[in-house]
Amino acid sequence: MIIYSEILVRYGELSTKGKNRRNFISALERNVRVNLPSQKVRFERDHGHVVLTHPEDYAGIAEKLQKIFGIHSFSPVIKIEHNLQALKDSLQALVTEVYHPGQTFKIISRRADHSFELDSPQLNQVLGDLVYDTLDFAKADMKHADLKFRVEVRDDAIYLSYETIPGAGGLPVGTAGRGHLMLSGGIDSPVAGYLAMKRGVDIEAVHFASPPYTSPGALQKAKDLTRVLAQFGGSIQFIEVPFTEIQENIRDKAPAEYLMTLTRRFMLRIVDQIRAQRDGKIIINGESLGQVASQTLGSMEVINAVTTTPIIRPVVTMDKLEIIDMAEKIGTFELSILPFEDCCTIFAPPNPKTNPKLDRAEAYEQKLDVEGLVARAVSGIKVEEISASPEHKEEEEEFSDLL
Numbered sequence: 001m002i003i004y005s006e007i008l009v010r011y012g013e014l015s016t017k018g019k020n021r022r023n024f025i026s027a028l029e030r031n032v033r034v035n036l037p038s039q040k041v042r043f044e045r046d047h048g049h050v051v052l053t054h055p056e057d058y059a060g061i062a063e064k065l066q067k068i069f070g071i072h073s074f075s076p077v078i079k080i081e082h083n084l085q086a087l088k089d090s091l092q093a094l095v096t097e098v099y100h101p102g103q104t105f106k107i108i109s110r111r112a113d114h115s116f117e118l119d120s121p122q123l124n125q126v127l128g129d130l131v132y133d134t135l136d137f138a139k140a141d142m143k144h145a146d147l148k149f150r151v152e153v154r155d156d157a158i159y160l161s162y163e164t165i166p167g168a169g170g171l172p173v174g175t176a177g178r179g180h181l182m183l184s185g186g187i188d189s190p191v192a193g194y195l196a197m198k199r200g201v202d203i204e205a206v207h208f209a210s211p212p213y214t215s216p217g218a219l220q221k222a223k224d225l226t227r228v229l230a231q232f233g234g235s236i237q238f239i240e241v242p243f244t245e246i247q248e249n250i251r252d253k254a255p256a257e258y259l260m261t262l263t264r265r266f267m268l269r270i271v272d273q274i275r276a277q278r279d280g281k282i283i284i285n286g287e288s289l290g291q292v293a294s295q296t297l298g299s300m301e302v303i304n305a306v307t308t309t310p311i312i313r314p315v316v317t318m319d320k321l322e323i324i325d326m327a328e329k330i331g332t333f334e335l336s337i338l339p340f341e342d343c344c345t346i347f348a349p350p351n352p353k354t355n356p357k358l359d360r361a362e363a364y365e366q367k368l369d370v371e372g373l374v375a376r377a378v379s380g381i382k383v384e385e386i387s388a389s390p391e392h393k394e395e396e397e398e399f400s401d402l403l
């Protein structure tokens with residue numbers, strides 16, 4: 001069994017971002033820390049280190065690292081005592097464990113500590129010979145080796161690694177500023193949130209609930225989706241908006257064919273106020289062109305008319321199957337298809353207008369106390385922080401039960 005002592009983390013697009021570099025690195029460090037609370041992490045100019053305080057958890061840690069945006073690739077590393085014999089013993093053990101017949105190999109040595117007895121070419125030679133001796137059939141290949149054993153001799157120790165695991169790419173969550181995601185329990189909005197996070201947006205999730213028409217299960221589903229999204233950055237603030245009064249008002253006072261249009265306009269006004277109060281710069285939603293009546297260009301125009309805040313629609317041009325494919329990959333699909341009602345569908349008429357008119361929408365709103373309704377919804381929000389690892393909380397709760 002190989003025991004890794006740390007993980008070397010390489011940055012992706014970060015390297016191109018000149019003076020913002022320090023912000024990027026500290027955002028990434030923070031996100032890694034939040035998702036790996038029990039490990040020691042340290043990030044520097046060109047790479048980061050996760051020092052494994054619990055090396056036995058390596059597989060689980062690697063799985064979490066693979067989801068964090070801003071990481072280009074990472075390599076688990078074995079730390080060896082500063083002497084040639086110890087290096088040889090470790091390399092021999094590693095090679096024996098990972099080599100498959102037919103594979104080619106290469107040794108890539110770097111001697112940062114110039115007082116070490118062998119220089120880099122000598123190290124390559126000596127260690128290459130060792131691999132030949134250990135495995136009768138191994139072939140070296142300088143250009144396209146299957147296994148690349150990297151040896152780095154530093155002052156404190158020697159570091160050995162061979163695997164490079166691709167990261168999630170993108171930019172660290174938080175580096176682009178904050179945005180508010182309109183998160184239903186459907187398939188599209190979680191994918192939209194994921195894509196915004198991938199470009200560094202620190203999202204807060206805004207969910208409209210209309211109890212008793214919508215159930216506690218529907219609310220829980222939105223929270224569970226938020227927890228899945230939290231794996232890609234740090235924790236996420238979940239904001240529940242009480243929407244019942246507004247939906248009843250629209251149902252009672254506006255024509256059924258405009259119900260969907262007006263409902264959407266209210267949602268957008270509310271999200272926009274929450275965004276302004278909470279320092280968000282944009283709104284993100286899961287609209288996809290032509291998918292349903294509210295997502296025609298005509299509908300979008302009338303709904304969008306209530307705000308000039310930029311609205312980012314990451315899945316707007318994707319086909320449903322492409323969105324589903326991505327939802328499956330990021331782990332939201334199974335949750336999204338659980339059968340709970342959404343507030344938007346509870347009073348929905350069979351034939352919503354696909355081509356609503358702005359002047360008609362505004363005329364119907366004259367009969368409603370738009371300002372008062374919006375203000376009450378905004379003042380009634382409930383905010384809860386949701387993080388990726390519920391285990392810690394549950395453990396704490398179990399523990400406090402015992403006290």
Ligand code: ATP
Pocket residue numbers: 181182183184185186187188189190206207208209284285286287288291292294342343344
């Ligand atoms: P989704 O799969 O994201 O639910 P959808 O295809 O079902 O999308 P709609 O129900 O028309 O489309 O919703 C369009 C967008 O409006 C959603 O993607 C989401 O961003 C937002 N939205 C809808 N319902 C809610 C809700 N209850 N809370 C917050 N946002 C919502």
Ligand code: MG
Pocket residue numbers: 184185186187342
């Ligand atoms: Mg929906």
